[in-house]
Amino acid sequence: MPPATGGGLAETELRPRRGRCGPQATRAADRDVAARAAARNPKRPARGSRRFETASRWALLALVTLLSFATRFHRLDEPPHICWDETHFGKMGSYYINRTFFFDVHPPLGKFCAFLGSWLVPFAYLTVLDLSKSLSAALLTAALLTFDTGCLTLSQYILLDPILMFFIMAAMLSMVKYNSCVDRPFSAPWWFWLSLTGVSLAGALGVKFVGLFIILQVGLNTIADLWYLFGDLSLSLVTVGKHLTARVLCLIVLPLALYTATFAVHFMVLSKSGPGDGFFSSAFQARLSGNNLHNASIPEHLAYGSVITVKNLQMAIGYLHSHRHLYPEGIGARQQQVTTYLHKDYNNLWIIKKHNTNSDPLDPSFPVEFVRHGDIIRLEHKETSRNLHSHYHEAPLTRKHYQVTGYGINGTGDSNDFWRIEVVNRKFGNRIKVLRSRIRLIHLVTGCVLGSSGKVLPKWGWEQLEVTCTPYLKETLNSIWNVEDHINPKLPNISLNVLQPSFPEILLESHMVMIWGNNGLKPKDNEFTSKPWHWPINYQGLRFSGVNDTDFRVYLLGNPVVWWLNLLSIALYLLSGSIIAIAMQRGTRVPAEVAGLSQVLLRGGGQVLLGWMLHYFPFFLMGRVLYFHHYFPAMLFSSMLTGILWDTLLRLCAWGLASWPLARGIHVAGILSLLLGTAYRLFALEPDLLPLFQYNYRQFSSPEDCLSSPEFLDHIRKVMLVIDAAVTNVEDLSSLEEYLVSLGRKHRTVGVKLSSFSTVGESLLYMLEKCLGPAFTPATRAAWSQLYGAVVQAMSRGWDGE
Numbered sequence: 001m002p003p004a005t006g007g008g009l010a011e012t013e014l015r016p017r018r019g020r021c022g023p024q025a026t027r028a029a030d031r032d033v034a035a036r037a038a039a040r041n042p043k044r045p046a047r048g049s050r051r052f053e054t055a056s057r058w059a060l061l062a063l064v065t066l067l068s069f070a071t072r073f074h075r076l077d078e079p080p081h082i083c084w085d086e087t088h089f090g091k092m093g094s095y096y097i098n099r100t101f102f103f104d105v106h107p108p109l110g111k112f113c114a115f116l117g118s119w120l121v122p123f124a125y126l127t128v129l130d131l132s133k134s135l136s137a138a139l140l141t142a143a144l145l146t147f148d149t150g151c152l153t154l155s156q157y158i159l160l161d162p163i164l165m166f167f168i169m170a171a172m173l174s175m176v177k178y179n180s181c182v183d184r185p186f187s188a189p190w191w192f193w194l195s196l197t198g199v200s201l202a203g204a205l206g207v208k209f210v211g212l213f214i215i216l217q218v219g220l221n222t223i224a225d226l227w228y229l230f231g232d233l234s235l236s237l238v239t240v241g242k243h244l245t246a247r248v249l250c251l252i253v254l255p256l257a258l259y260t261a262t263f264a265v266h267f268m269v270l271s272k273s274g275p276g277d278g279f280f281s282s283a284f285q286a287r288l289s290g291n292n293l294h295n296a297s298i299p300e301h302l303a304y305g306s307v308i309t310v311k312n313l314q315m316a317i318g319y320l321h322s323h324r325h326l327y328p329e330g331i332g333a334r335q336q337q338v339t340t341y342l343h344k345d346y347n348n349l350w351i352i353k354k355h356n357t358n359s360d361p362l363d364p365s366f367p368v369e370f371v372r373h374g375d376i377i378r379l380e381h382k383e384t385s386r387n388l389h390s391h392y393h394e395a396p397l398t399r400k401h402y403q404v405t406g407y408g409i410n411g412t413g414d415s416n417d418f419w420r421i422e423v424v425n426r427k428f429g430n431r432i433k434v435l436r437s438r439i440r441l442i443h444l445v446t447g448c449v450l451g452s453s454g455k456v457l458p459k460w461g462w463e464q465l466e467v468t469c470t471p472y473l474k475e476t477l478n479s480i481w482n483v484e485d486h487i488n489p490k491l492p493n494i495s496l497n498v499l500q501p502s503f504p505e506i507l508l509e510s511h512m513v514m515i516w517g518n519n520g521l522k523p524k525d526n527e528f529t530s531k532p533w534h535w536p537i538n539y540q541g542l543r544f545s546g547v548n549d550t551d552f553r554v555y556l557l558g559n560p561v562v563w564w565l566n567l568l569s570i571a572l573y574l575l576s577g578s579i580i581a582i583a584m585q586r587g588t589r590v591p592a593e594v595a596g597l598s599q600v601l602l603r604g605g606g607q608v609l610l611g612w613m614l615h616y617f618p619f620f621l622m623g624r625v626l627y628f629h630h631y632f633p634a635m636l637f638s639s640m641l642t643g644i645l646w647d648t649l650l651r652l653c654a655w656g657l658a659s660w661p662l663a664r665g666i667h668v669a670g671i672l673s674l675l676l677g678t679a680y681r682l683f684a685l686e687p688d689l690l691p692l693f694q695y696n697y698r699q700f701s702s703p704e705d706c707l708s709s710p711e712f713l714d715h716i717r718k719v720m721l722v723i724d725a726a727v728t729n730v731e732d733l734s735s736l737e738e739y740l741v742s743l744g745r746k747h748r749t750v751g752v753k754l755s756s757f758s759t760v761g762e763s764l765l766y767m768l769e770k771c772l773g774p775a776f777t778p779a780t781r782a783a784w785s786q787l788y789g790a791v792v793q794a795m796s797r798g799w800d801g802e
Contacts, residue, residue, distance in 0.1 A: 061126070064125050064139070065119075065121070067121070067142075067146055068120070068121035068122060068145075069118045071146055071147075072118040072155045072156060116163050117151070117154065117155025117162030117163075119166055119170075120155070120165055120166060120169055120636065121145045121146050122142070123166075123169035123170060124145055124169060124636060125138045125141060125142040126138070127173045127608075128640050128644060130177060130180055131176060131603075131607060131608070132604050132643075132647060132774070134600075137643045140643040140646060140647060141640050141642070141644075142643075144565075144643065145639050147559060147562070148559045149557060150541075150556060150563075150632065150635070151632065151636075153556050154629060161632055161633075163207050164204060164207040164211065165632060165636060166203075167201075167206075167207060167214075168204050170196070170200035170203070171197055171200035171204055172611065174193050174197035175193075175197050175218050175221060176607070177189075177193040177196075178190055178193035178194045178197060179221070179225070181193060183778045185243065186246070191246075194246065194250045194251070197218060197250065197251060198250045198252075198255045198258075199254065199255070199258060201214065201218060202254070202256075202257075202258035203258075205255070206258075206259050210630075210633065213614045213618065214611070214614075214615075214633075215255075216614055217614050219251075220610070222247050222251060225243075225247075226247065263510065273289065273290035277344060279315075279316050281311075281509060282311060282482065283435070283501045284506060284509055287501070292344075293496055296495075297493035298434060298485070298486045298487075299434065299486050300492075301370050301371075301432065301434070302352065302431070302434060303361070303369060304353060304354055304371060304377075305351070305360065305362040305488060305490070306352050306491075307349055307351055307485075307487040308352060308434075308487075309348045309349060309350070309484045310348075310481050310483060311482055311484045312451075312477075312481055313438065313481060314476075315516045317340050317454060317465060317478065319341055319345075319484075320348065320350065320467065320481070321339050321347050321348050322336055322338045322347060322381045322386070322406045323337060323339075323384075324336065327396065327403070327405065328460050332393035332403035332405070333391065333393050333403060335407050336384060336386050336406030338404045338467045339457065339461060340464065340467055341464050346383055348485075349381075349383065350380065350382060350388070351379070351381075351382055352377055352378075353380055353411070354377065354378065355376040356376075358412065368490050370431050370432075371431070371432050373426045374420065376418055376419070377419055377420075377421050378411075378417050379419065380411045384406060385410045386408050387407055388404070388406065388419065389405045389407035389413060389417050390402050390403065390416060390445075390448065390469040391403065395469075396457065397455045398453045398468050398470075401453065401469065402443075402446055402469040403468070404450065415444070416443075416445050418443075419441045419442060419443055420441070420442045420444055421440075421441060422441075422442060424437075424439070424440065424475065424480060425438075432483070434482075434484070434486045435482055437483070438482060439481050440480060446469065446471070448471045449470050449472075449479045450467070450469055450479065451470050451478045452465050452467050452478055453465070453468055453478065454466075454478065530542075532616065532620050535628060535634075536563070536566070536570075536616075536631070536638075537563070538557065538558045538563040538564070540628065541628055542556040542557075542629060543556075566639055566641070566642050569645045570609070570638060572645060573601075573609060576645075576649065577601060577605065580598045584602075594655065596774045596776075597651055597652055600774045601645065605641055605644045608637045608644065611636075611640075612637035612638050615634035615637060616631065616634040619631075726787055726791050737794050740791060740795045740797075741794060743795055744794070744795035745798035757795075761788045
């Protein structure tokens with residue numbers, strides 16, 4: 001008979017003990033099995049225990065969920081005033097109701113949801129339970145999150161963070177669940193959890209771009225999973241291709257479709273003009289009802305005397321703007337400020353005039369004269385009658401750029417008010433089209449180009465954006481403009497409906513504006529910003545509300561015990577995990593219980609540690625303003641790591657510190673409980689086997705009578721001898737062939753059927769699963785199944801006489 005398996009399987013999964021036989025092998029088997037049972041000691045109680053165990057698990061989950069909701073909804077009506085970013089997100093709810101378009105730096109999905117933070121605790125509980133197979137680890141994690149003041153506070157307000165964390169934890173739980181279905185690929189649960197992972201990823205990214213971090217984690221897990229499948233030579237390339245296709249559909253196509261759908265709903269609902277119009281292009285605004293460009297008809301070509309608005313083509317720069325306020329002392333020339341402004345305003349209006357005359361071009365006695373590429377023009381601010389002006393004074397914020405001001409009285413100024421208008425990629429003499437022509441304004445005296453640096457001016461500039469005249473003539477979007485509004489009663493109008501963009505163009509533009517807005521976020525007045533290194537140590541919180549002593553004060557700060565324990569756990573995990581990983585890599589032989597707990601620590605703990613790192617370290621690279629609440633997604637992962645780490649370490653300590661007599665008693669009781677439980681499992685699966693166990697013609701009326709007999713215990717001891725011999729000779733089972741054939745004949749004589757061996761095999765695997773716990777991996781199960789199959793194949797020859 002050929003070997004049942006190769007050397008690699010024998011060495012890694014079954015751990016053969018060469019050179020042992022007879023009583024020595026029996027003692028070795030007893031010691032190993034007892035060691036596996038010592039810590040967990042899973043007894044098999046009376047009938048219905050699994051149902052009781054399932055009910056207990058559901059009861060604990062219900063208790064955790066109820067406690068989470070109770071703590072989050074307690075005193076939800078306090079304080080009676082708006083706190084922090086509720087000012088924005090609460091207002092956005094009214095915008096949706098009124099279908100008024102607005103701009104936010106985050107994707108739209110988070111505005112549709114509220115109070116999902118209560119689900120974070122049960123999601124974390126289930127994730128840790130699946131990773132560690134330990135109720136105590138899951139309960140510890142749930143307790144940390146339930147009683148953390150930071151998570152509790154953050155979940156009680158109309159904010160995006162609890163909704164973001166809901167989808168992050170949902171994605172993490174779904175990923176862990178479909179990983180646990182690895183031995184049942186393409187089954188209904190496998191498809192369900194894989195699809196739910198994709199849905200959760202779309203939700204996380206649809207709330208905030210921070211959702212990219214959980215997408216990265218799921219992506220890394222998927223790559224590792226596919227790489228393992230690719231290396232499994234028992235799988236055909238067709239099967240590997242099916243796995244790849246399933247993951248592409250569920251983890252790429254499905255999330256992208258859902259993510260795009262949220263924007264489609266967002267744009268469909270927000271169809272009316274609102275405060276966010278100015279952040280977007282003229283073509284985008286043309287689709288919003290109530291906007292002056294919606295269903296509008298304006299003159300097509302620019303003419304002298306027209307009242308216009310000039311919009312910068314760089315995303316979220318806005319309109320050329322001026323107001324009566326002057327630049328302060330020491331900031332260039334003390335003349336009228338010129339800025340860019342993102343919102344519609346009368347101060348955005350300019351009149352285009354010839355450079356060498358003050359006559360009114362709208363006078364009916366004058367013919368219409370169009371502005372052409374290369375003309376020298378003057379732009380007069382309609383509200384203040386000052387001309388757009390530049391000179392050699394340095395710009396307020398950007399070095400080596402020139403200041404741009406409003407200068408003159410009633411349109412009368414000097415030669416520094418003259419600009420040459422040029423259309424990008426056009427010939428001299430061509431007319432300039434409204435909305436379509438991309439123009440540059442070049443200062444005639446200095447030769448610089450009008451543009452916006454995108455920098456935010458201080459309070460004296462009303463926090464609008466700086467306008468400069470750059471001497472660098474390189475063509476960039478910051479220095480390219482287009483004419484948007486155009487009023488000239490002497491010209492015929494054309495419809496703008498043809499300019500409305502398609503959905504892909506809208507989607508692309510909205511993302512470019514959001515990215516720009518995120519990068520440009522600045523702190524508000526009297527607001528405490530923080531740095532990433534502050535967060536894990538709970539160094540500084542965030543004031544939500546309450547400035548005066550009489551106010552109801554809300555201050556976001558984590559529970560110091562929870563946060564410092566999490567920080568300690570991260571350091572302790574890196575130390576203990578490194579030691580265990582090195583020991584395992586060096587081939588150190590440890591008992592099965594220790595090996596199983598080590599695998600939980602390295603694999604389960606490694607997953608959540610990766611999540612913590614991906615949700616924390618990228619913030620060190622961000623240039624935008626940062627707040628304390630940005631750490632909370634990472635805090636979820638650190639709390640799960642704490643639950644797994646301390647549960648595992650305490651189990652290892654309990655195993656290592658047990659006194660020898662007590663440990664031996666636990667071993668004996670554990671092995672007997674496991675064996676009896678396995679036998680009970682055998683009779684539960686196939687009651688017809690009970691009459692086969694007749695010792696000295698003694699009949700047993702029930703499985704309990706059989707299990708309690710000394711003869712049956714002796715029979716089990718013999719079964720263990722056979723199993724030990726098979727493991728010892730796993731690389732050369734042919735040496736046991738004669739013995740196994742003889743054993744098969746004995747079983748045939750007493751009336752055993754070949755079909756009963758499948759039930760025995762199932763009971764054996766059940767016993768191993770309960771004994772080994774987390775160490776009973778799919779690979780271990782496959783190895784034992786292969787070994788048992790080889791033994792049964794040899795014994796079956798006793799039936800046919802071969």
